Amino acid sequence: MLGRYFQPNRCNAPRLRPVVRPYSTITSKHNQKIVDLLLKYKAEEEQKPDANSFKVYSFARAIHAVMNLNHPIRSGTDVVALPGIGLKITNRINEHLFDQYAQETTSEAKGAARSRFSGSKPVLILAPDSKVYQELLRNRALVVLGSVPGIGPTTAKKLVDAGCHSIKDLKSPEFSSMLTSKQAMNLKYMGHFEQPINRQDAEDVMAFCRAGLGPEFEITLVGDYRRGIEMFQEIHVMVSHPDFVHVPLPSDPPHIPAKSKTIIKKKSGRRRKDEEVRTNLLHTDILPLLQQRGLISETLSCGFTSWQGVIRLPGPEAGWGSRIHRISAVENNDGEYRKMSVHLVPQKSLGSALLFLTGDNEFHKDLSTRAQKLGMLFNQHGLWSWNPSQTESSPPNAEPRSSVETTNDGYWSLAKSTSEEEIFQELGMDFVDPTKRNFAFVSGKRRGKRTSSSYH
DNA sequence: TGGCAATACTG
């Protein structure tokens, strides 16, 4: 499973017969056009290199359902209740019907007589005030509004019932006031976030940050970029500075509760956190600078050492323009906008943070598991060793001063954290190139790639 | 959110 064996080119498949279509001679008395439409979608899915066979089958089922109809489909309501036809196909059929209707009305306008007599197929004519046409309009509006991220079927229905029928309508204050702040933001940046980010975009952003923050800040592109991915959805940046040195201890005291003893919850240190939020370089320097220089456009969430939000792509250095120009561009929502995150990391934790922020998820989970098996703990701040309580006479020279009052059973001490190499070494692994940090590697490392076939 | 079908090929 998991598409490990997919063949990029079907022409290489050795024993593939000419594509067998269950319905090679498909005719429908009343809905030929719609059957053709669905056949086209089915074929499209089949062509894709990573085709989903269940999806293909679903189209086949839908085609079958339509074929069995003994009356023409006029709108989605004729078809939505049919087994095997769900929301997406209903919407596609509606779209098709609407287009067909528009086409026919224009040809009617050109010459009523001609279209009346030359059309060999039954012509679908709908009065603009007919119930069926209203239904098509409503469904079309539901689809359009539902295409805004964060607006689902429920909100879409509310909006349509309130008289909102298009994205343009939605942007008027009357309707945009019905949106949550998140929905409003997704509307504002519609068409931006779906757009892929390429490596050059990310490099431009990094260059812009470097120019804006000054030489003492060390800036690294992490996430998908560092794993060598060509196109991705979000830019992740790691920032460090010699003045930012705070390395928090793991908050969960014991790593493996051999016996589920009383769970110790220490909520001390709150005041500290508030204090740090104010003095943190992220809040005092990085974010204000990036904002003033016209990069940051929106803040989605802002935590202690990390920020996530929306930026305006600055483009290559030659096209950065003036600060004023960029600021006004952001104000007018001009330019290209993408999601970005910034993580402020102490230099001491550079290696573990790099590992943590580069990912991917599976790889990083694997590291955590390996650490656990060694009785250690891996997080973005470091690889930690657990030192059992020093009731015995072995107070290690690590850094017991930072043990705080976590528990009486022992304390965490930082084993390795400054470079990826030393962390790999400590975990007993060879260095893994960032481009190899993915599920395939993790699973391949565990056991040689075997087929699932095994006899018994 | 995750399970899902049909069939040609293999031995």
Added chain:
DNA sequence: CAGTAT
């Protein structure tokens, strides 16, 4: 014919 790959 059943298991498997697609």
Added chain:
DNA sequence: GCCA
């Protein structure tokens, strides 16, 4: 893709 659909559906429970």
